[in-house]
Amino acid sequence: MxxxxxxxxxxxxxxxxxxxxxxxxxxxxxxxxxxxxxxxxxxxxxxxxxxxxxxxxxxxxxxxxxxxxxxxxxxxxxxxxxxxxxxxxxxxxxxxxxxxxxxxxxxxxxxxxxxxxxxxxxxxxxxxxxxxxxxxxxxxxxxxxxxxxxxxxxxxxQEQMLLLGRRTAEEKVAAFLLGLRDRYARTGRSSVTVELPMGRQDMADHLGLTIETVSRMLTRLDRAHTILIVPGGVRLVDVERLEQLAAT
Amino acid sequence: MxxxxxxxxxxxxxxxxxxxxxxxxxxxxxxxxxxxxxxxxxxxxxxxxxxxxxxxxxxxxxxxxxxxxxxxxxxxxxxxxxxxxxxxxxxxxxxxxxxxxxxxxxxxxxxxxxxxxxxxxxxxxxxxxxxxxxxxxxxxxxxxxxxxxxxxxxxxxQEQMLLLGRRTAEEKVAAFLLGLRDRYARTGRSSVTVELPMGRQDMADHLGLTIETVSRMLTRLDRAHTILIVPGGVRLVDVERLEQLAAT
DNA sequence: CGCGCCTTTGATGATCATCAACACCAGTGG
DNA sequence: CCACTGGTGTTGATGATCATCAAAGGCGCG
Missing domain, CATH: 2.60.120.10 (Jelly Rolls)
Structure with a gap:
């Protein structure tokens, strides 16, 4: 961006x-x-x-x-x-x-x-x-x-406006992860593991949430085996589920 | 836009x-x-x-x-x-x-x-x-x-992202009215009365709110004598107060 | 080891959404 | 002329989501 x-x-x-x-x-x-x-x-x-x-x-x-x-x-x-x-x-x-x-x-x-x-x-x-x-x-x-x-x-x-205005916290996080994966993919670095160079506070300020909510949504997705939180990023385990959450 | x-x-x-x-x-x-x-x-x-x-x-x-x-x-x-x-x-x-x-x-x-x-x-x-x-x-x-x-x-x-992500309902409505006034002003139609050609639902979907909340915020601003709701639009009574609410 | 920073987790609460009813107005047709 | 209807907006009661407040856990680093 x-x-x-x-x-x-x-x-x-x-x-x-x-x-x-x-x-x-x-x-x-x-x-x-x-x-x-x-x-x-x-x-x-x-x-x-x-x-x-x-x-x-x-x-x-x-x-x-x-x-x-x-x-x-x-x-x-x-x-x-x-x-x-x-x-x-x-x-x-x-x-x-x-x-x-x-x-x-x-x-x-x-x-x-x-x-x-x-x-x-x-x-x-x-x-x-x-x-x-x-x-x-x-x-x-x-x-x-x-x-x-x-x-x-x-x-x-526009995509971001839609996200900020009309998506729930969980959907926001899912859409963010998928969006980041897609951007990495377009620049060559394609992988199921998405690096997160930004901190939780940055994600929160990007998604219109608080740091606590971002953290909670990530652990919720982790516990549901939709993603796996790894040092420095997340591994996208159930991409289908993520896409369903993020549905455009 | x-x-x-x-x-x-x-x-x-x-x-x-x-x-x-x-x-x-x-x-x-x-x-x-x-x-x-x-x-x-x-x-x-x-x-x-x-x-x-x-x-x-x-x-x-x-x-x-x-x-x-x-x-x-x-x-x-x-x-x-x-x-x-x-x-x-x-x-x-x-x-x-x-x-x-x-x-x-x-x-x-x-x-x-x-x-x-x-x-x-x-x-x-x-x-x-x-x-x-x-x-x-x-x-x-x-x-x-x-x-x-x-x-x-x-x-x-960008302005809209900031609004959607980080402003309260009242601030959103105030910023919207001021923004519309400014756009009218740039195209010549400058006035303290801001025409609202869109319905409440459109405003709500623009601001990431529900129609009820938009309605409530407008009446709240009206009761506080910050604006005056008139047929087809609003009159901006206390622009200073609005700007303070919308503060960029 | 201990300090600082970031993150996670929990308890509580406020904002705004949802549900519901009613008011208002314009247009329609009895 | 007026009841009827549909669309739109307002208002109130209740509730869910997410923010806030608080504290503890993990981790790197001096």
């Missing part, structure tokens, strides 16, 4: 991040085939390579914060980020999680509407808004690709 | 709709300045005019249904549409409402992910997907405009 906004001027460097040139070029980039870059020709990739900057975050670090000017866009290369919004009184809604291959800054807006925080070690490819805008201006097929991704985001957002 | 998908091949004509050539050209179109068409030059407008078709719906008629191939895109000229998604067991989530100036089919996808139904008499401008795609292909600035709108939709969708 890359629900994001974008920037106008150059950006204050992300507060606490190490930077480095990519150790290898875009041509060998692990996520190129599934990222926006997949629509670029080799020549265009060379162009892009001169603009991009590798940027690494450690667990808990903030890539950008809600309300900041959006001075850059990012490709996620490795790791997971939490995209969240805060209400003034501290209530939090997690809009989604960004996985490798996702693009942050799709909406090309000027102010961040969400914060992005690393859930573990994260590697990204950073482009200044100015540079990226020029590129988009010059390459309509890149814009087209961005727009297709935006359409996909919109669909995910 | 135009969260929508799009079409590939030509579309089966909307079930029960009268069709007619626009009685007057795009140049005089009431919503042109606020629609996607605002980015087109007079020459391009002429081009567009040969492609568009006026399409009128009566209250309750369906413009398109969830799961159908998306054979056309639409500009809403007049009236209000409800955009909704159904769960197999009948639970419904209203993703949003399309107002004059809104564009349906932003996402340029092949299958409709939501249904669009007229809440009253509606006039639209219809373009076959095929034609519109060709136009978008040829005019990058049109694509850019669509993308900007998509970004705006994404922001609205």
């Amino acid at each position: 890359l629900v994001e906004t974008s920037a106008r001027d150059d950006e204050t460097p992300a507060p606490t991040c190490r930077q480095a040139r990519p150790e290898n070029g875009c041509a060998e980039c692990k996520v190129r085939p599934i990222s926006v870059c997949s629509v670029l020709t080799p020549t265009e990739l060379d162009e892009l390579e001169t603009l991009g900057q590798r940027l690494t975050l450690d667990k808990g670090q903030t890539l950008f914060g809600q309300g900041e000017p959006a001075g850059a866009v990012y490709n996620v290369i490795d790791g997971t980020l939490r995209l969240s919004r805060l209400l003034p009184d501290g209530r939090r809604q997690v809009m989604g999680f960004a996985l490798p291959g996702d693009f942050l800054g799709l909406a090309l807006q000027d102010v961040r509407s969400v914060s992005a925080e690393a859930l573990g070690p994260v590697r990204t490819c950073r482009f200044a808004r100015k540079d990226f805008d020029a590129l988009v201006e010059a390459k309509p097929h890149l814009l087209r690709s961005l727009h297709e991704r935006a359409g996909h985001e919109l669909a995910l957002a | 135009l969260v929508e998908t799009s079409a590939r091949d030509d579309e089966t004509p909307a079930p029960t709709c009268r069709q007619a050539r626009p009685e007057n050209g795009c140049a005089e179109c009431k919503v042109r300045p606020i629609s996607v068409c605002s980015v087109l030059t007079p020459t391009e407008l002429d081009e567009l005019e040969t492609l568009g078709q006026r399409l009128t719906l009566d209250k309750g008629q369906t413009l398109f249904g969830q799961g159908e191939p998306a054979g056309a895109v639409y500009n809403v000229i007049d009236g209000t549409l409800r955009l909704s998604r159904l769960l197999p067991d009948g639970r419904r989530q209203v993703m949003g409402f399309a107002l004059p100036g809104d564009f349906l089919g932003l996402a340029l996808q092949d299958v409709r992910s939501v249904s669009a139904e007229a809440l009253g008499p509606v006039r639209t401008c219809r373009f076959a997907r095929k034609d519109f795609d060709a136009l978008v292909e040829a005019k990058p600035h049109l694509l850019r405009s669509l993308h900007e709108r998509a970004g705006h939709e994404l922001a609205l969708a």
Whole structure:
């Protein structure tokens, strides 16, 4: 989920991040085939390579914060980020999680509407808004690709609205697990074991529940042998039952 | 809210709709300045005019249904549409409402992910997907405009997720009324009286509540002199109080 | 070992859903 | 003219789901 906004001027460097040139070029980039870059020709990739900057975050670090000017866009290369919004009184809604291959800054807006925080070690490819805008201006097929991704985001957002508005706690958890499995599958990592890089509180804030309810629903599904809770994730034992719970 | 998908091949004509050539050209179109068409030059407008078709719906008629191939895109000229998604067991989530100036089919996808139904008499401008795609292909600035709108939709969708996941019933209703007022304001119709073309059930399905709760919250706000319920809508009496309830 | 953090589990309670009845209005036909 | 009907909205009584409050269990790490 890359629900994001974008920037106008150059950006204050992300507060606490190490930077480095990519150790290898875009041509060998692990996520190129599934990222926006997949629509670029080799020549265009060379162009892009001169603009991009590798940027690494450690667990808990903030890539950008809600309300900041959006001075850059990012490709996620490795790791997971939490995209969240805060209400003034501290209530939090997690809009989604960004996985490798996702693009942050799709909406090309000027102010961040969400914060992005690393859930573990994260590697990204950073482009200044100015540079990226020029590129988009010059390459309509890149814009087209961005727009297709935006359409996909919109669909995910709708799915999430349906979930938040009309599903029970158990259905929410089931749908979340299946959705995550599907996203992993599309990026190659297909498995009955679904890794959960986020904590229970993050899941709760994503599903509109409390941490206690998430925990209870997971143990309920576990006790019913629908899933099996394992360190760092869950194993989907009875996918059919999960799909029945999550029924679209 | 135009969260929508799009079409590939030509579309089966909307079930029960009268069709007619626009009685007057795009140049005089009431919503042109606020629609996607605002980015087109007079020459391009002429081009567009040969492609568009006026399409009128009566209250309750369906413009398109969830799961159908998306054979056309639409500009809403007049009236209000409800955009909704159904769960197999009948639970419904209203993703949003399309107002004059809104564009349906932003996402340029092949299958409709939501249904669009007229809440009253509606006039639209219809373009076959095929034609519109060709136009978008040829005019990058049109694509850019669509993308900007998509970004705006994404922001609205996020706002709605926050509302659905983390707000109380009273806050939901307050935020909904303010949001509607703001949308009316942007399209010119600014007023302290907010028209509510949708029924209570539609509001409930939009806010993740039941019809009874919506009704109760409205009367509660009315009794507290925060709003005044009037035929066909509400008058916002204490906007400050509403904003405090809706606090972003 | 012991401290901090996250998660789980239990007891209680509030919000909102459900069930039920009634009011209101428009349209229809006696 | 008015009773009748169906649709929509309001109000009240009751109840279920999920939040809140509280405490203990597990785990990594200094």
